[in-house]
Amino acid sequence: GQNIDQPTEMTATEGAIVQINCTYQTSGFNGLFWYQQHAGEAPTFLSYNVLDGLEEKGRFSSFLSRSKGYSYLLLKELQMKDSASYLCAAMDSNYQLIWGAGTKLIIKP
């Protein structure tokens, strides 16, 4: 079957760095997405990886290892506004998204 695993909840301190891991199993692979969802709001796109390696976008970076079925989202210089759920989603061979349940990130002062 197809599935995505990511931690349910993580806690970090303002100003620190946090890494949210995601492992996936899909029938074929056409990329890995990360979305951010604040409470009561819609998910918004953060990053897309289809090749191995690190993609950096300001304070956020996303890494992919296709051979390991593994990705992580790295958030630096954490701010209180980064408190949200982070959703990992893998695109299978039919270009359908398989979603994880999301990781709720709590930022403490």
Next chain:
Amino acid sequence: DTAVSQTPKYLVTQMGNDKSIKCEQNLGHDTMYWYKQDSKKFLKIMFSYNNKELIINETVPNRFSPKSPDKAHLNLHINSLELGDSAVYFCASSQDLVEPLDTGELFFGEGSRLTVL
């Protein structure tokens, strides 16, 4: 201008009623979706339409019927509402993968919170 808009944002209704949620996107995208997000925050795909044609129809009760009058609109009609239908319903759209840099990222509407009493 709102890219993906859905109405209503909040809907409270009694069991057994019929209700509709409307969705419109002004991004010129070819594909539109309906997702259900329950209290556990897990996003589940319900339907997907590409250029007005149904391409995904997950295991969803036939009380749920999508309608796409044109590629910019995808409405969701729900008959005989049940308590378990209470959730947030998200409409989304994406562009077909044509150009090398296209990612197919989803653009979500703000969600419609349905509460069935």
